[in-house]
Amino acid sequence: xxxxxxxxxxxxxxxxxxxxxxxxxxxxxxxxxxxxxxxxxxxxxxxxxxxxxxxxxxxxxxxxxxxxxxxxxxxxxxxxxxxxxxxxxxxxxxxxxxxxxxxxxxxxxxxxxxxxxxxxxxxxxxxxxxxxxxxxxxxxxxxxxxxxxxxxxxxxxxxxxxxxxxxxxxxxxxxxxxxxxxxxxxxxxxxxxxxxxxxxxxxxxxxxxxxxxxxxxxxxxxxxxxxxxxxxxxxxxxxxxxxxxxxxxxxxxxxxxxxxxxxxxxxxxxxxxxxxxxxxxxxxxxxxxxxxxxxxxxxxxxxxxxxxxxxxxxxxxxxxxxxxxxxxxxxxxxxxxxxxxxxxxxxxxxxxxxxxxxxxxxxxxxxxxxxxxxxxxxxxxxxxxxxxxxxxxxxxxxxxxxxxxxxxxxxxxxxx
Numbered sequence: 001x002x003x004x005x006x007x008x009x010x011x012x013x014x015x016x017x018x019x020x021x022x023x024x025x026x027x028x029x030x031x032x033x034x035x036x037x038x039x040x041x042x043x044x045x046x047x048x049x050x051x052x053x054x055x056x057x058x059x060x061x062x063x064x065x066x067x068x069x070x071x072x073x074x075x076x077x078x079x080x081x082x083x084x085x086x087x088x089x090x091x092x093x094x095x096x097x098x099x100x101x102x103x104x105x106x107x108x109x110x111x112x113x114x115x116x117x118x119x120x121x122x123x124x125x126x127x128x129x130x131x132x133x134x135x136x137x138x139x140x141x142x143x144x145x146x147x148x149x150x151x152x153x154x155x156x157x158x159x160x161x162x163x164x165x166x167x168x169x170x171x172x173x174x175x176x177x178x179x180x181x182x183x184x185x186x187x188x189x190x191x192x193x194x195x196x197x198x199x200x201x202x203x204x205x206x207x208x209x210x211x212x213x214x215x216x217x218x219x220x221x222x223x224x225x226x227x228x229x230x231x232x233x234x235x236x237x238x239x240x241x242x243x244x245x246x247x248x249x250x251x252x253x254x255x256x257x258x259x260x261x262x263x264x265x266x267x268x269x270x271x272x273x274x275x276x277x278x279x280x281x282x283x284x285x286x287x288x289x290x291x292x293x294x295x296x297x298x299x300x301x302x303x304x305x306x307x308x309x310x311x312x313x314x315x316x317x318x319x320x321x322x323x324x325x326x327x328x329x330x331x332x333x334x335x336x337x338x339x340x341x342x343x344x345x346x347x348x349x350x351x352x353x354x355x356x357x358x359x360x361x362x363x364x365x366x367x368x369x370x371x372x373x374x375x376x377x378x379x380x381x382x383x384x385x386x387x388x389x390x391x392x393x394x395x396x397x398x399x400x401x402x403x404x405x406x407x408x409x410x411x412x413x414x415x416x
Contacts, residue, residue: 101113203255
């Protein structure tokens with residue numbers, strides 16, 4: 001075995017405002033519905049942010065522009081607050097005004113809203129905020145009741161010039177822009193942005209009586225590569241639907257911390273900082289988190305063509321487990337899904353995948369295991385994904401495959 005390589009870990013950015021303690025569950029006794037009497041802040045929606053690209057809106061930034069974006073919430077609540085990011089900005093980010101409202105129109109077009117229903121968002125009692133470089137900012141609580149499974153329309157006016165914008169490149173949701181401050185506009189002023197990236201907005205917390213939140217931490221399979229745009233069929237979305245069908249005392253907010261192309265051992269530009277470097281921000285920094293599901297490693301294996309030592313990958317997983325346990329979180333390990341036939345497949349890499357999966361299943365170091373490999377593999381050819389679940393590249397599941405992954409969870413264990 002080659003020795004584990006030391007990693008240069010960049011410290012997570014300090015939040016401009018403190019978040020709710022990660023380890024504090026919303027409900028003390030999960031078996032007692034009466035324990036749901038006290039509401040607490042939990043994460044309902046999130047994306048993991050990355051540096052801007054070399055071209056496009058994230059690279060150029062904007063001037064005198066309003067961005068209208070839609071966040072599909074998991075759990076609802078009686079109040080909400082937004083989490084904004086300038087982690088990868090090159091200058092202080094001036095946010096001129098923000099409004100929110102639940103979406104009520106058809107997802108096929110520009111979000112059309114009733115201007116009378118738009119609710120302003122405040123920042124320390126003011127309508128605007130300047131977010132320093134390298135930091136995040138949490139808004140004041142907004143008194144707006146949002147139901148479970150709601151699309152929240154967020155309109156953000158950026159006077160600019162902003163410089164490069166912190167983004168999430170693969171949001172699989174349509175965003176829109178308009179010239180000037182159109183945060184109070186009904187929607188006709190907006191035009192569709194190319195691509196499916198998200199900008200500046202990285203999370204929505206709600207005041208709720210659910211048990212807390214679960215973070216799904218991973219790469220493109222968690223992110224939902226090639227998932228149908230605006231249909232919310234990624235495995236985290238479908239897991240959220242399953243959780244919402246449970247008794248209220250088992251419900252959890254579901255936070256997607258996947259980044260397409262992400263790796264355990266290396267920073268990768270718009271594919272994000274290494275999983276080890278971003279773990280504190282994207283997992284421990286989330287609101288009300290009590291459980292994390294870890295699905296990472298296939299990009300390290302594939303891109304190295306079998307030159308990655310499984311012991312190195314296991315060592316990083318152990319770092320995740322230690323950090324999560326120190327924060328009081330439950331940690332669930334997820335087996336890597338089959339990839340034979342993918343562009344970066346190799347026989348040596350498959351042996352590494354099997355070695356890592358064997359450790360995840362048998363080491364006993366995780367608090368639980370969800371066996372995604374078993375859920376989506378072809379029983380007749382276990383190194384390959386079942387054709388009915390394969391989007392066509394032999395690496396990423398389709399919507400049916402994501403459904404099978406969501407179904408692989410023991411919800412009682414996840415909520416316990």
